[in-house]
Amino acid sequence: MDHVDFITEQWARERPDLDVSAMAIIGRVARLYLAYQDGMQKTFARFGLNAAKFDVLATLRRAGAPYRLSPGDLLKATMVASGTMTNRIARLESDGLVLRQINPADSRSFLIELSPKGLALIDRMLEEHVATQESLLVAMPMEERVAFKTLLSRAQIAVEQA
Amino acid sequence: MDHVDFITEQWARERPDLDVSAMAIIGRVARLYLAYQDGMQKTFARFGLNAAKFDVLATLRRAGAPYRLSPGDLLKATMVASGTMTNRIARLESDGLVLRQINPADSRSFLIELSPKGLALIDRMLEEHVATQESLLVAMPMEERVAFKTLLSRAQIAVEQA
DNA sequence: ATCATTTATCTCGATATCAAGATAAACTGT
DNA sequence: ACAGTTTATCTTGATATCGAGATAAATGAT
Numbered sequence: 001m002d003h004v005d006f007i008t009e010q011w012a013r014e015r016p017d018l019d020v021s022a023m024a025i026i027g028r029v030a031r032l033y034l035a036y037q038d039g040m041q042k043t044f045a046r047f048g049l050n051a052a053k054f055d056v057l058a059t060l061r062r063a064g065a066p067y068r069l070s071p072g073d074l075l076k077a078t079m080v081a082s083g084t085m086t087n088r089i090a091r092l093e094s095d096g097l098v099l100r101q102i103n104p105a106d107s108r109s110f111l112i113e114l115s116p117k118g119l120a121l122i123d124r125m126l127e128e129h130v131a132t133q134e135s136l137l138v139a140m141p142m143e144e145r146v147a148f149k150t151l152l153s154r155a156q157i158a159v160e161q162a
Numbered sequence: 163m164d165h166v167d168f169i170t171e172q173w174a175r176e177r178p179d180l181d182v183s184a185m186a187i188i189g190r191v192a193r194l195y196l197a198y199q200d201g202m203q204k205t206f207a208r209f210g211l212n213a214a215k216f217d218v219l220a221t222l223r224r225a226g227a228p229y230r231l232s233p234g235d236l237l238k239a240t241m242v243a244s245g246t247m248t249n250r251i252a253r254l255e256s257d258g259l260v261l262r263q264i265n266p267a268d269s270r271s272f273l274i275e276l277s278p279k280g281l282a283l284i285d286r287m288l289e290e291h292v293a294t295q296e297s298l299l300v301a302m303p304m305e306e307r308v309a310f311k312t313l314l315s316r317a318q319i320a321v322e323q324a
Numbered sequence: 325a326t327c328a329t330t331t332a333t334c335t336c337g338a339t340a341t342c343a344a345g346a347t348a349a350a351c352t353g354t
Numbered sequence: 355a356c357a358g359t360t361t362a363t364c365t366t367g368a369t370a371t372c373g374a375g376a377t378a379a380a381t382g383a384t
Contacts, residue, residue, distance in 0.1 A: 002315065002318065007224065010224040010225070010226075011224060013226065014223065014224055014226055015223075015285075015288060018288060018289070018292050019292060019296065020292060021296075021307070022292065022295035022296045022298065022299045023292060023295050024311060025299060025307060025310060025311050025314065026198050026202075026295050026298065026299075028311065028314035028315065028318065029191060029194055029195050029198060029314065030195055030198070030199075031318060032191055032195075032314060032317055032318050032321065033191050033192055033194075033195035034241070035318065035321040035322070036188050036191060036192070036321065037192075039321065039324060040188075050369095050370090052370075052371095061176065061177075062169065062172040062173060062176055063172070064172070064175065064176055070332080070333095071332075071333060071334095072331085072332060072333080075332095075333095079196070080371075080372085081371070081372050081373070082332085082333065082334075082372095082373095083333090083334070083335075083336085083371080083372065083373080083374095084370075084371055084372070085333090086333070086334055086335080087369095087370070087371080088370090091369095091370095106331090106332080106379080106380075107378090107379060107380090108331070108332045108333065108377095108378065108379045108380070109331090109332055109333075109379090110332090110333080123177075126177060126180060127180070130180050130181060130182060130184065130185060133184035133185050133188050134181070134183075134184045135324050136184065136188065136320070136321050136324045137184045137187060137188075137317070137320060137321075138320070138324065139319070139320035139321075139323040139324065140316060140317060140320040144313060144316055145183070145187060147309070147313060148187060148313040148314075148316075148317060149186060149187050149190065151306060151309060151310040151313060152187065152190035152191065152194060152310075153164065153190065154302060154306055154310075155194055155299070155302060155310060156164065156190065156193060156194050156197065157301070158298070158299060158300070158301035158302040159194065159197040159198065159201065159298050159299075159301075160197070161301040162201060162297050162298045162300065162301065212339095212340090214340075214341095232362080232363095233362075233363060233364095234361085234362060234363080237362095237363095242341075242342085243341070243342045243343070244342095244343095244362085244363065244364075245341080245342065245343080245344095245363090245364070245365075245366085246340075246341055246342070247363090248363070248364055248365080249339095249340070249341080250340090253339095253340095268349080268350075268361090268362080269348090269349060269350090270347095270348065270349045270350070270361070270362045270363065271349090271361090271362055271363075272362090272363080
């Protein structure tokens with residue numbers, strides 16, 4: 001009897017006409033997401049960051065040397081509004097973690113590049129970050145993780161068809 | 163080859179020393195959560211609400227007649243900061259969807275109650291909301307949904323042990 | 325070549341959130 | 355009773371986000 005069970009029981013009592021079986025799944029995805037965010041946030045904070053800044057630094061790092069992408073590329077990778085990305089880049093720049101360069105190929109655009117400090121930070125953080133993620137799943141046996149991952153992919157395909 | 167596969171491949175190339183298997187699961191939970199939020203948000207907007215306001219109205223409705231809870235009860239149910247709940251209640255009150263009453267049993271506290279307009283709105287919305295949720299899952303066969311729900315519960319238990 | 329359109333990013337105003345501290349009422353032990 | 359503690363909510367200031375519109379450069383059609 002977890003929290004989502006409690007909610008679905010309340011609905012069964014109050015609105016027995018409604019089929020809340022989909023809610024039982026979506027609600028659990030939401031709770032789980034929040035629990036993961038919460039667990040990972042502590043690692044970000046230890047390095048003076050938050051999830052938003054980590055997201056940008058990790059995207060640049062993943063892109064490979066020279067760790068340089070345009071704001072537009074970062075936008076596509078992170079699914080936020082353009083004004084949000086402008087703000088994230090500005091803050092990372094004032095933290096000295098990224099450098100903003102002119103794009104010689106297109107002067108409407110810029111190139112955002114990890115500074116040496118930014119690269120060192122993200123590379124150090126990543127080890128702790130993946131260890132934190134592993135710790136959030138450690139109580140789940142491997143065969144369950146495999147099945148879970150498969151069903152998560154299927155659910156994603158399903159929601160994209162909707 | 164979905165978006166999370168793309169990211170894990172980038173990490174495998176850039177940081178082959180890191181084990182990103184946990185990330186492959188947590189990343190999928192995050193994407194799925196965002197996709198569900200996105201799908202549900204459209205229903206909220208059709209009724210002039212957002213997820214935050216819907217959450218409060220639904221919590222009051224679920225509580226049963228007379229649809230009345232204290233700000234503290236709402237806080238416990240929704241996992242936000244106290245100032246956030248103050249703000250949500252103020253906005254719902256100015257929308258005429260809830261009424262704020264004195265708590266005769268404890269004058270530090272208030273009782274927040276669905277107005278007739280708020281009750282009518284949430285009851286109408288709920289039908290569309292559960293239909294939207296069902297549509298987000300409709301492409302997923304029932305036996306997969308059952309297995310998925312079980313694994314979501316197991317994952318939640320696992321993360322709570324961490 | 326020139327003008328219209330598209331593309332890339334930024335600015336601005338509105339909203340939502342949180343954390344920390346403030347306020348006020350209700351308990352608790354003496 | 356009463357002082358100290360706890361509980362319930364609100365206030366405030368900082369930050370993050372979004373959407374719409376602004377700006378400026380690149381592209382395309384004639």
